[in-house]
Amino acid sequence: xxxxxxEWHRQGRQVLHGLDLELAAGTLTVVLGxxxxxKSTLLQLLSGLESPTSGAVRLDGEALHGxxxxxxxxxxxxxxxxxxxxxxxxxxEVVRLGAWPLGLSPQQEADHGRRWLQRLDLAQxxxxxxxxxxxxxxxxxxxxxxxxxxxxQSRVLLLDEPVSAMDLRHQHLCLRQLxxxxxxxxxxxxxxxxxxxxxxxxxxxxxxxxxxxLAQGPVPEVMTAALLSQLFEVGVDVRFEDGVLRFSSFVxxxxxxx
Amino acid sequence: xxxxxxxxxxxxHRLLWLLLPPVMALSLLVGPVSLSPEQLMxxxxxDFLILFELRLPRLLLSLFAGALLALTGASIQALFRNPLADxxxxxxxxxAALAAxxxxxxxxxxxxGALGPLLLPLAAxxxxxxxxxxxxxxxxxxxxxxxxxxxxxxxxxxxxAAAAIGVMKYFxxxxxxxxxxxxxxxxxxxxxxxxALLLAVLALPLMALxxxxxxxxxxxxLGEQQARLLGVVTHRLQRRLIVLVxxxxxxxxxxxxxxxxxxxxxxxxxxxxxxxxxxxxxPLSALLGALLLTLADVLARLLVxxxxxxxxxxxxxxxGPFFLFMILYRQRGRLWL
Numbered sequence: 001x002x003x004x005x006x007e008w009h010r011q012g013r014q015v016l017h018g019l020d021l022e023l024a025a026g027t028l029t030v031v032l033g034x035x036x037x038x039k040s041t042l043l044q045l046l047s048g049l050e051s052p053t054s055g056a057v058r059l060d061g062e063a064l065h066g067x068x069x070x071x072x073x074x075x076x077x078x079x080x081x082x083x084x085x086x087x088x089x090x091x092x093e094v095v096r097l098g099a100w101p102l103g104l105s106p107q108q109e110a111d112h113g114r115r116w117l118q119r120l121d122l123a124q125x126x127x128x129x130x131x132x133x134x135x136x137x138x139x140x141x142x143x144x145x146x147x148x149x150x151x152x153q154s155r156v157l158l159l160d161e162p163v164s165a166m167d168l169r170h171q172h173l174c175l176r177q178l179x180x181x182x183x184x185x186x187x188x189x190x191x192x193x194x195x196x197x198x199x200x201x202x203x204x205x206x207x208x209x210x211x212x213x214l215a216q217g218p219v220p221e222v223m224t225a226a227l228l229s230q231l232f233e234v235g236v237d238v239r240f241e242d243g244v245l246r247f248s249s250f251v252x253x254x255x256x257x258x
Numbered sequence: 259x260x261x262x263x264x265x266x267x268x269x270x271h272r273l274l275w276l277l278l279p280p281v282m283a284l285s286l287l288v289g290p291v292s293l294s295p296e297q298l299m300x301x302x303x304x305d306f307l308i309l310f311e312l313r314l315p316r317l318l319l320s321l322f323a324g325a326l327l328a329l330t331g332a333s334i335q336a337l338f339r340n341p342l343a344d345x346x347x348x349x350x351x352x353x354a355a356l357a358a359x360x361x362x363x364x365x366x367x368x369x370x371g372a373l374g375p376l377l378l379p380l381a382a383x384x385x386x387x388x389x390x391x392x393x394x395x396x397x398x399x400x401x402x403x404x405x406x407x408x409x410x411x412x413x414x415x416x417x418x419a420a421a422a423i424g425v426m427k428y429f430x431x432x433x434x435x436x437x438x439x440x441x442x443x444x445x446x447x448x449x450x451x452x453x454a455l456l457l458a459v460l461a462l463p464l465m466a467l468x469x470x471x472x473x474x475x476x477x478x479x480l481g482e483q484q485a486r487l488l489g490v491v492t493h494r495l496q497r498r499l500i501v502l503v504x505x506x507x508x509x510x511x512x513x514x515x516x517x518x519x520x521x522x523x524x525x526x527x528x529x530x531x532x533x534x535x536x537x538x539x540x541p542l543s544a545l546l547g548a549l550l551l552t553l554a555d556v557l558a559r560l561l562v563x564x565x566x567x568x569x570x571x572x573x574x575x576x577x578g579p580f581f582l583f584m585i586l587y588r589q590r591g592r593l594w595l
Contacts, residue, residue, distance in 0.1 A: 049483055073489030084481040086339065087534040097476055101489045145480075149488065 001046065001156050001187055005055035008041055008211075015041045016211040018055070023156060023187035028179060030198040031191045033208035034232055039191045040081060042208065043160050046189065047078040059156065073101035077149040079159040083142045085130065091141050092117060092126040098145035113148055119177055120144045121170065136165040143174055150181065157181060157188045164193065175201045195236070195247040199223055207231045219245070265531045267538035274545045285317045285552050290564040315454035319446050320555040320569075321548040322454075322461040323514045324524075328547025330506040331521020332528075332540050333468050334390075336475035337499045338397075339482075340405045341529065344522035345507045348393050348408055349415030350386045351518070354504075354511040356419040357385025359438050363430040375452055379460065383508030389415055390500045443568035446514055446555055453513045460509040465544060468502050471495065472537040479534070517570045519577025520547055526584060 006019040015038045023029055023046075031039050044050045046057055048064045057064040059075065077098075085094065096113040104112060117123050120140050125133065130141060143162050150157065157178070163171040171194075179201050182188045192198045198205060198219075205222040207214040209231055215222045223245060228236035235250040286309060287293060297305035327345070334350075335343045345351050361381035393415065397408035423442065427435055474495055477485040486492050510517065524547045528539050551569070554576065558567045 047487060049486060069486055069491050070489040073487060076487075078487045080481075080483055080487075082481065083484070084339070085479060087341065087479050088529070089479075089534055093533070093535060094480075097480060098488070100473065100477060 001057065001059050003046060003055065003057045006042070006045055006052045006057070007054045008038075008045060008050070009053045010041075014211060016045070016052075019208075019211070019213055021046075021206060021213075021216070023189055025155070025187050026182060026185050027203045028182040028188040028190065028201060029204045029206060030202035031189065031206045031208055032193075032195070032198055032228075032231065033214075037208045038211040039208055040160055041211075043078070043080070043158050043189070043191060046156075047076065047080075047158050048072055049078075070101065073149065074151065074153045075155045077146050077154060077157050079143060079146040079162050081160045083138065085142075088129045088131050090126065091122055091128050091130055091133070094130050094141050095122070095144045095148050098148035101149055102151040116144045116148045120147075121173055136167060136170065139163070139165045140170060140174065147177065147181070150186070155187060157186050159189070160191045161193065162190065163197070171197060195223065195228065196245070199245040199247070223247075264533050267532045267535075267542060270528070270532055270542055271545070274542070274549060278545070278549060281549055281552050281556075282317060282321075285320065285556050286313050288556050289313065289559050290566075311451070312449075315451045316446055316449040316555070317552065318454040319449045319457055319514060320552045322457045323446070323510045323517065324520060324547040324549070324551025324554075325465060325544040326457075326461045326506045326510050326547075327517060327520040327551065328524035328543040329465055329468050329540060330503045330510075331547075332525035332536065332543045333471070333475070333499055334503050334521070335525055336478055336536055337496060337503070338394075338405070338408060339479055340408070341526060342405065342522070343408065344519070345386075345503065346516070346518040347522060348412030349389045349419060350393075350504065350507050351511050351516050352416045352419035353389030354382035354386035354508045355442065355516055356422050357381040357388075358512050359423050359426055360385075362438065363426045375456060378512035379456070379509050381508075382512040383505050386508045386511070387501065387504035389419075390504050394496070394500065442516055443570045446558075446569050449513075457509055457513050460505070464502055464506050464509070468499075468506070469540050469544075471499065472540050475499075475536040475540075479536075515568070515570060517551070517573050519573050519581060520551055523577045523580050523584075524550060 001023040003019065003021040006016050006021075007014065008016040019042065021042075031042065033039050041050075045052050048057070048067065051065045064072070089097075092113060095116055096109055099109050099112050102112070114123075114126075117126050120143060122140060122144055125137065125141070130138065133141065139162070143159070146157075146159070159178070162178075163174050166174065175197060178188055178190065182203070190202070202219050204217060205219055206216040207222060207227060214231055215227050223238065225236055225238045228238065228247070232249070234255070235252075237248045237250070239246045289308070291305070291308055293305040293309060297303045298309060300306055331344050334345055334348075335341050337343070358378045358381045361377055365377070365381075393408055393411050396411045397404050399407075423438070427438060430438060474485070474490050477488045477490050478492065478495065480488070482492050525539060525543045528542045528546060532538055532542060551573070554572045555569050558569045558572045561567050561572070
């Protein structure tokens with residue numbers, strides 16, 4: 001999936017300024033950036049929910065906005081932040097709804113759904129009412145639903161803060177599944193706020209600030225103290241210890257004084 | 259897939275089909291005149307005529323009106339992604355009634371001549387369609403449909419329609435006035451074969467078309483964006499639903515008047531018993547709606563016998579408290595039942 005010169009205006013305000021991005025098969029790309037940088041807008045454009053003011057998103061050289069919804073749904077799975085489900089479906093029912101674009105038989109759909117329930121540690125919750133779950137559990141169910149949409153034709157996975165409400169164990173469990181999908185050949189894009197998780201699971205990183213790409217490239221080249229400090233406007237320390245990148249942030253005492 | 263505390267939809271299906279024949283028999287046998295078995299066997303006798311010319315079409319009307327009301331209720335709840343949506347509550351029925359009354363009062367002469375028995379259903383359809391589209395437009399926000407706005411808009415539209423109907427009564431002659439009053443309370447007792455068959459002919463294809471949308475409506479419950487990402491062409495689905503619901507409500511209102519709460523309470527009851535999956539919920543709602551409205555019609559004949567209560571009063575007396583109970587139940591901590 002290639003995005004070229006993406007621009008997006010909303011109510012007279014320009015949210016994205018000429019953004020270029022390539023999501024290659026087998027790569028997990030992480031988008032980092034402060035609130036309001038345009039991360040979710042980028043995801044809306046990449047998913048085809050909105051058309052860019054200028055520029056284009058192409059999948060295999062074809063402009064995405066020319067695709068029909070069913071055609072798009074078979075190749076592209078997307079998790080948005082907002083999940084307004086307000087009906088008392090069971091956890092298993094929610095996950096199985098995700099498999100709809102695959103056109104499976106009821107038996108296949110049940111097996112497929114159960115596989116994703118197990119992979120995301122949801123098997124015990126399968127019969128529970130979705131509305132009675134905690135925020136982190138709901139997020140895991142919605143992630144399982146989105147992943148259940150991935151079939152043989154699936155190429156791209158776009159996820160907006162998919163693990164933000166989860167506990168540590170489940171964050172790793174879920175990100176490992178996403179890593180596995182990337183290794184199996186999918187192009188995965190993740191919006192994250194956790195630097196350590198981004199470095200651990202990502203191949204490439206896009207730093208987004210004020211609708212512009214501050215930098216993009218492989219994790220070790222982009223996740224540097226200088227660039228991250230510039231991105232978040234706080235001090236960020238990066239150390240390389242025991243084969244992993246460790247991050248810590250600090251602010252001066254008078255940093256937030258008017 | 260049967261989480262604890264839920265009834266299997268197949269079981270409820272079987273149960274409702276088992277209950278249907280006795281309820282239908284009850285509806286045929288109960289009334290101000292008790293029918294004698296011997297007379298029923300004699301074509302042309304008084305009891306025979308009562309059964310075949312009065313009670314049978316009336317039964318047909320109550321079955322189809324109940325099924326259609328419950329099914330349009332379930333559909334509109336999925337469309338607005340809210341279990342509190344109801345064609346009566348958000349003003350669709352009132353809009354349909356207003357248009358039907360207007361057609362009767364102002365267009366009685368030449369329009370009736372041109373369109374015949376289709377005049378009222380057609381007018382009611384246009385009224386219902388206008389209100390549905392209006393509510394959808396008013397309650398629309400970038401994040402989907404706002405429930406509060408939708409219900410408030412419904413209150414306003416209901417009052418406007420009621421006031422406009424009130425004004426029109428001043429312009430109507432004696433005959434139209436009686437007909438108008440007959441509608442507003444919801445009534446099946448003047449049913450003849452023409453209206454019963456007309457409703458059946460309208461209801462069958464409408465119900466078939468609405469039932470086909472079950473799987474896509476499930477996806478719509480996840481959210482409009484989520485449904486699009488799962489391959490649903492949501493704006494087309496929404497447009498189809500608005501037209502089908504307006505047609506259904508228009509047909510029921512024009513032939514049976516304003517019958518409230520069926521569209522709200524019946525899908526709720528089914529959801530409580532069997533869960534929110536529209537593939538099961540919609541046919542079960544239609545079945546239970548047919549059953550309950552027929553029972554309500556029996557009650558309407560029994561409660562003040564030998565006179566008769568308008569059926570709209572019965573459904574409001576039963577459905578209203580049930581609705582309050584549901585609200586209380588939700589307040590106590592469990593969402594949507």
